[in-house]
Amino acid sequence: MIEKPFLSVIMPVHEGAAWIGATLDSLAAEPTDGLEIIVIDSSPTSATAAVVERFVHRLPLRLLRRRDLGQWQTKTNFGVELAAANHVCMLPSDDLWLPGRVEAIRRWLADAPEAALHLAPTAIVDRYGRRMGRWNCPLPADEMLEAEFLLERLLVQNFVSVPAPIFRRSAWLACGGVDEKLWYTADWDIWAKLAGTGPVIYHDEITTAFRVHGSSLTVTGSRDASEFRSQMQTVLERHLPRLPASSRRRIGPAARASISVNVSLAAASAGNLKALVRAAGVVLSLGPIGMRRYLRDSRLRERAVCRLRAKLTGAF
Incomplete structure (x- = not known):
C-alpha cells in the first residue's frame, strides 16, 4: 500500500525550460519522503518536459502534458483536484525552495493542524538567484488570525508570495479555487477566499524564494x-x-x-x-x-x- 503524501506541490508551467531545472534542483535538495509533486505543462514544445524528465529518478513527481490548459489558474485548479495530500502548496516554475522548507512545513502543520492557511515571508532573488531582499507579510507571527483581521491588511495590497503558503486542499475546493478570469490578481483573490474558510497563521520563517525578472507575469x-x-x-x-x-x-x-x-x-x-x-x-x-x-x-x-x-x- 502506497503511503499517502503529507504535502502535494502543484507546479503549473508554460515554456519554463529556462527556469524549471533550478526550481526542481531546489526541491531535490530537500527530504522528499511524503511529497507529491505534480507538474502540469502546457508548453507547445517538449523543451520544458525534457528538463522535468531528468528529475523523475530524483523526485516523486508526475508530469502531465496538457496543452489544453493554457492559464496557470486552470492548471493549478486541475492540480489541486488531483492532489492526494490534505495540504497543498503552489510552486511557480521560476521560484525556489530554500534549505529547511520541508522540515519547517512539517512543524507548521503539527503545531497548528486546525489552520486552513499557513503564510510566511519569502526571499526575493534576481534572475541569477542572488538575494535582493525579503518579502514580508505585515502580520503578527505565530498567532491564529481571523478573516476580518487578515482582510483589513490584505485588501490594501496583496502581500502574499505564491510559493510560500500552505493550505488545506478541502478549503481550496470549498471556496472554488482560483478564479480563472483573474489573470493578474487570482492569487490575491484566493488568499482572501481561503481566509474565510478557517484560521490563518503567519510563520516568520523564510523557506522559499520569489524570482523577479523582466518576463514574469x-x-x-x-x-x-x-x-x-x-x-x-x-x-x-x-x-x-x-x-x-x-x-x-x-x-x-x-x-x-x-x-x-x-x-x-x-x-x-x-x-x-x-x-x-x-x-x-x-x-x-x-x-x-x-x-x-x-x-x-x-x-x-x-x-x-x-x-x-x-x-x-x-x-x-
Whole structure:
C-alpha cells in the first residue's frame, strides 16, 4: 500500500525550460519522503518536459502534458483536484525552495493542524538567484488570525508570495479555487477566499524564494494600465463588503489609493516618470493615519527597492 503524501506541490508551467531545472534542483535538495509533486505543462514544445524528465529518478513527481490548459489558474485548479495530500502548496516554475522548507512545513502543520492557511515571508532573488531582499507579510507571527483581521491588511495590497503558503486542499475546493478570469490578481483573490474558510497563521520563517525578472507575469501583465486597474478593483469590490462598515470606512481609502499607486508605478516603470508625482500625491492625500496604514500594509519600500536593485545590477 502506497503511503499517502503529507504535502502535494502543484507546479503549473508554460515554456519554463529556462527556469524549471533550478526550481526542481531546489526541491531535490530537500527530504522528499511524503511529497507529491505534480507538474502540469502546457508548453507547445517538449523543451520544458525534457528538463522535468531528468528529475523523475530524483523526485516523486508526475508530469502531465496538457496543452489544453493554457492559464496557470486552470492548471493549478486541475492540480489541486488531483492532489492526494490534505495540504497543498503552489510552486511557480521560476521560484525556489530554500534549505529547511520541508522540515519547517512539517512543524507548521503539527503545531497548528486546525489552520486552513499557513503564510510566511519569502526571499526575493534576481534572475541569477542572488538575494535582493525579503518579502514580508505585515502580520503578527505565530498567532491564529481571523478573516476580518487578515482582510483589513490584505485588501490594501496583496502581500502574499505564491510559493510560500500552505493550505488545506478541502478549503481550496470549498471556496472554488482560483478564479480563472483573474489573470493578474487570482492569487490575491484566493488568499482572501481561503481566509474565510478557517484560521490563518503567519510563520516568520523564510523557506522559499520569489524570482523577479523582466518576463514574469507581474511585470508584463502590468503594462496594460486599464486592465491592470480593473483586475485589482475586482478583488477589492469582491471582498471589501465582507468587512464591517466601520472597517470599510478605514480600509477602503487606503485600498483604493494602493490601486492608484500600483498603476502609477507600472506607468513609471514603462518610462512615464510623471506618474511618480501622481503616486506621491495619492499617498499624501490619505493623511497621517491613512499614510501609516498604507505604508505598513503595502510594503511599498521593499517591493520597489528589490526591483530597483535587480535593474541596477542588470539582473532583472
